Amino acid sequence: MVFAAIFAGGSGTRMGNIDTPKQYLELGNRPIIIHTIEKFFVNDRIDEIVVLCPKSWVAHTKDLIKKFIPAGKKVTVIPGGKTRNGTLENAISFINENYEVEDDTVLVTHDAVRPFLTHRIITENVDCALKYGACDTVIPATDTIVESGDGKTISNIPDRSKMYQGQTPQSFILKDLENVLLSLTEDEKAVLTDACKIYTLKNKPVHLVEGEVFNIKITYPYDMKVAATLLKGKESDD
Amino acid sequence: MINQVYRLVAPGMIEVSCTQPDITGKTLLRPVMLSICKADQRYYLGNRSAEALHKKLPMSLIHECVARVVLDPTDTFKKGDIVVPVPNIPTEDDDIIAENYRRSSHFCSSGYDGFLRDYIDLAPDRVVKVPDGIDLRIAAFSELISVAVHAVSRFEKFSHKRKNSIGVWGDGNVGFITALILRAVYPESKILVFGTVYEKLNYFAFADETYHVDSVPKDLKVDHAFECVGGEASKYAVNQIIDHINPEGSVGLMGVSESPVGINTRMVLELGLNLFGSSRSGKADFERTMDILSSDKQIAGYLENLIANEITIRTVKDIHTAFQRDIHTGFGKTVMKWEK
Numbered sequence: 001m002v003f004a005a006i007f008a009g010g011s012g013t014r015m016g017n018i019d020t021p022k023q024y025l026e027l028g029n030r031p032i033i034i035h036t037i038e039k040f041f042v043n044d045r046i047d048e049i050v051v052l053c054p055k056s057w058v059a060h061t062k063d064l065i066k067k068f069i070p071a072g073k074k075v076t077v078i079p080g081g082k083t084r085n086g087t088l089e090n091a092i093s094f095i096n097e098n099y100e101v102e103d104d105t106v107l108v109t110h111d112a113v114r115p116f117l118t119h120r121i122i123t124e125n126v127d128c129a130l131k132y133g134a135c136d137t138v139i140p141a142t143d144t145i146v147e148s149g150d151g152k153t154i155s156n157i158p159d160r161s162k163m164y165q166g167q168t169p170q171s172f173i174l175k176d177l178e179n180v181l182l183s184l185t186e187d188e189k190a191v192l193t194d195a196c197k198i199y200t201l202k203n204k205p206v207h208l209v210e211g212e213v214f215n216i217k218i219t220y221p222y223d224m225k226v227a228a229t230l231l232k233g234k235e236s237d238d
Numbered sequence: 239m240i241n242q243v244y245r246l247v248a249p250g251m252i253e254v255s256c257t258q259p260d261i262t263g264k265t266l267l268r269p270v271m272l273s274i275c276k277a278d279q280r281y282y283l284g285n286r287s288a289e290a291l292h293k294k295l296p297m298s299l300i301h302e303c304v305a306r307v308v309l310d311p312t313d314t315f316k317k318g319d320i321v322v323p324v325p326n327i328p329t330e331d332d333d334i335i336a337e338n339y340r341r342s343s344h345f346c347s348s349g350y351d352g353f354l355r356d357y358i359d360l361a362p363d364r365v366v367k368v369p370d371g372i373d374l375r376i377a378a379f380s381e382l383i384s385v386a387v388h389a390v391s392r393f394e395k396f397s398h399k400r401k402n403s404i405g406v407w408g409d410g411n412v413g414f415i416t417a418l419i420l421r422a423v424y425p426e427s428k429i430l431v432f433g434t435v436y437e438k439l440n441y442f443a444f445a446d447e448t449y450h451v452d453s454v455p456k457d458l459k460v461d462h463a464f465e466c467v468g469g470e471a472s473k474y475a476v477n478q479i480i481d482h483i484n485p486e487g488s489v490g491l492m493g494v495s496e497s498p499v500g501i502n503t504r505m506v507l508e509l510g511l512n513l514f515g516s517s518r519s520g521k522a523d524f525e526r527t528m529d530i531l532s533s534d535k536q537i538a539g540y541l542e543n544l545i546a547n548e549i550t551i552r553t554v555k556d557i558h559t560a561f562q563r564d565i566h567t568g569f570g571k572t573v574m575k576w577e578k
Contacts, residue, residue, distance in 0.1 A: 028240075028258045038239040042266060042308045042357065044318070070311050116256060118242050119268065119356045120552060120578050210553075214254065230256045231240070 001047045004040040005091040008053040008112035009080035023112040034068045035115035045126045052080035110169040113218040129171035132207040136196040138164035139211045167211040243355040245296040249284030259359040267305035267358040269576040271378035301325035303353040304377035314362035324364045338518040366524040369532040386416040388523040389516035397488035407475040408466030409433025468493025488512040546570025
């Protein structure tokens with residue numbers, strides 16, 4: 001089976017004065033989170049969807065799904081954790097408790113605030129996770145990446161041709177992911193917030209899936225403007 | 239839902255647009271394979287008038303497609319059904335005028351977005367199920383086959399019953415498919431094909447006779463004919479048909495020309511010919527196409543020979559590769575396996 005875990009845990013603290021978490025803001029004709037869920041809903045490689053959101057938003061999220069998402073694929077809403085790793089653990093626990101996990105069960109994790117992902121990105125994530133065990137969606141870096149140890153002076157400028165910008169989804173064979181997370185100490189868990197980074201530190205290969213420049217993460221008010229602009233232009237005519 | 243649509247913004251330039259189709263009451267499809275038509279190439283290469291390009295672009299190309307149903311709130315189709323989307327979209331009913339001739343109808347990839355997109359949303363009555371066992375590469379260009387089927391269906395309506403011999407002028411894809419459909423519908427008739435390239439004429443092995451247009455016997459006559467040439471050469475084809483057709487024959491005009499075509503109307507009048515136009519197709523033609531493809535395996539075998547290029551599409555660059563490859567393909571269809 002292939003599960004999609006949509007992480008909607010953001011509190012919206014970075015969206016200026018708006019109190020609503022950014023994944024619930026309207027983009028076009030519906031909330032951002034719904035656009036994102038729809039992409040997994042229509043992709044036939046995804047069997048079930050788990051949405052992880054702040055506890056206080058579970059009821060609202062369920063209402064939105066009832067309103068916008070038709071029947072046909074199970075979409076479950078559960079509370080996320082306090083940290084990204086906590087949310088990931090909640091997703092794994094939910095699947096373990098409710099399903100029989102096989103050696104080839106795949107978990108595709110995705111940010112709710114990246115509604116522009118494409119069919120290909122999801123499909124290639126599933127294929128890569130099955131083939132290689134883990135994968136991360138990336139695009140080649142266009143800006144030069146500058147490293148600074150002290151935040152004041154440059155300590156290193158890596159070769160840009162080897163640099164990529166991480167997006168989501170990140171996808172894993174679920175059993176492997178669980179074992180890797182179990183191997184972390186509490187201190188490591190607090191610091192290592194990216195599952196692909198954990199894999200890399202544990203010397204486990206993570207394959208690259210080609211993302212899209214427009215698969216943006218809606219984090220700041222500026223991103224909302226970009227997202228709205230992406231949806232403008234000549235509408236589909238039929 | 240946010241959909242990604244791959245639009246031609248200027249000749250040779252394709253950009254991704256994000257749209258929000260209203261899928262209420264629609265069937266949602268995921269393209270499986272798409273096929274390039276000469277009409278798409280004319281837009282891609284900029285071989286349309288500046289006015290037409292200005293009016294119609296940006297627009298996603300491609301109206302030949304086979305797809306898989308991913309969602310159907312109307313319960314008309316099952317998830318996973320293999321179907322063909324009908325690019326002709328009527329906006330009003332008419333008991334007399336066929337849907338593909340109504341001036342109010344929309345056509346995907348001519349003024350309206352074509353099927354080069356991540357998902358296609360269509361009313362369920364614009365979707366036709368593909369029977370099991372049909373090669374999806376052939377189903378990809380079933381729209382083109384349906385155009386030939388439509389022309390033959392009109393021919394059945396307009397032509398007199400003596401059909402000892404039917405001539406097809408044109409040795410390209412449309413000529414090939416039209417001759418093949420005539421072969422299937424009229425197994426007793428003699429099918430003659432007229433072309434300009436010997437190598438292409440060799441592909442028409444199912445026809446009774448093939449002729450180079452420069453060496454047609456003077457006394458050769460056909461009862462009816464189809465013109466599948468188009469462009470500037472239409473004039474020569476139509477006038478050669480008039481020279482070689484028996485009185486009261488029907489002539490189906492199928493070739494698209496950007497300029498007016500001069501026709502020997504004196505002989506059209508003298509012979510009492512029936513010239514009829516045929517363009518595009520409607521849902522009924524798609525359904526008949528599926529019947530023909532599933533009942534006549536030989537036809538499917540010949541159509542397989544028409545597949546010249548198969549290109550997997552993962553990126554916009556791959557779409558360009560497919561169009562470039564298609565430009566340099568003298569005969570046959572370019573089929574794109576859609577993994578974008």
